[in-house]
Amino acid sequence: MNLRAIQAIYVYEMKRFLRTLMESLLSPVISTSLYFVVFGSAIGSRIDQIEGVSYGSFIVPGLIMLTIITQGISNASFGIYFPKFIGTIYELHSAPINFLEIVIGYVGAAATKSLMIGVVILVTAGFFVDLEIMHPGPMLAFLVLTCLSFSLFGFIIGIWAENFQQLQIIPLLVITPLVFLGGSFYSISMLPPIWQTVSYFNPVVYLISGFRWSFFGLADVPLGLSLLAIAAFTGLCLTIIWLIFKTGYRIKS
């Protein structure tokens, strides 16, 4: 293991993040605040409590998930795509490091960034609504695992993408709809039965449900299934990463 190389990549990526700290943190904070104003106050005041939780509090876990999923993907995909785009990837190829070390460096930094943003949103949410976290341990575990798995996923997109359009297309066409329709802003039980059934095919439902359970003890799906879903998704991403490593797909000519 070339630990110094992992450290070098990690620190370099974090510095890139810190250079744009204000933009990186400000935009999620502002958009979260807007969601609270729109959904929490304007619309939320007309929505009844959901199983004893005020609507404003109810959407907090979903909002955090929405942000860390999109941030994890965009940070990691951009992190590895940018060197490919500007040509500095030559350095990674010619250094005495392997693909796994590159993945740890880039994905580790991207996951750290989205975790930081997640925590900032949680704190921001605390200014708007009363928050009580029923199961802090599992909450943290869900948070960290989601940051990691979606950063892995973003890394894969960054490797696959050959232009900026491809970099955007999966987050835009697949991930954002899945997250919005995954119960970020509502409980699946509020849907007509047919759409409830459709929702169970959306993997993000399981993530948000599990995460929300760690806050309020409320879940749309059994907790075990949520854990299985996040484990399966992480496993899938790791398998794809391993395949990329074995075949050299889109890394080397």
Added chain:
Amino acid sequence: MKPMVEVENLRKIYGDGFEALKGTSLTIEEGEILALLGPNGAGKTTLISALCGITTPSGGHALIGGHDVVREYRAARSIVGLVPQEIALEPFEKVINTVRFSRGLFGKAPDAALTERILRQLSLWDKRNSRTRELSGGMKRRVLIAKALIHEPRVLFLDEPTAGVDVELRRDMWEVVRGLKAQGVTIILTTHYIEEAEAIADRVAVINKGEILLVEDKTALMRRMGRKTLRIDLAAPIDAVPAALADYNLELAPDGDALSYHYDTRGQDGTGITRLLQALAEAGLTLSDLHTTQSSLEEIFVGLVRDQEEETA
């Protein structure tokens, strides 16, 4: 001297079927400077890319410092520095950070004194806190060199290091290269400037269409360059070279109106021109004109490339 870089039958076929390296073999001794000379698209960059890990060879093998570049890539790459042909730098990063990053990638602890020395040597110290996008093209190239040197490589690849750079940088670069050679670093540089090969290389390898056409000591090449040809135009055509002139190995032009005499300006016994001219007069030949021509490295190079193209045609 032991070999530092050993390339054996190295092949590279790209996905589109283009064969960029056709079984290239080459041995480079420790501490020597080899100039890899060839026209655009000859396979120079592909060869360097295959040795440095940028592209995976399709066949054959290569060792650097005795380590296979594919199977023992960590050991092989840890002693290699690469200055790529294209300028590629993270535009928003500070010079000193990008240089430190390179050292980290090679698994080495930060070394402030070394970093300062290398940056000073490349006249980058004053610019160390500038973002790389604020630098001129020549300065950016210096940064690439600093990044390649910061992990103290034993083998340095310079891919077209002086393409499009100013005279000052070229001179600085040659100075750096000589300094590295003095430390025993092996240097491989690709170029299509023959003067560059003449100025700093110990040996010259000529590559074209993925094949090494020649590897020769620069001095031996220079000696070949010392050869000149004297063309003697005759006032009246002749049918054959007179027997009295047989010792001079003269070539008669097809029209019979000119003779060519090959000689070496650095020859031990002089050029023989005075004796030849006397002998010509004694043979009763009247001369109408004289020209001398010299074969330059450029001509040798162009000749080799042309021969190869005629062979494959």
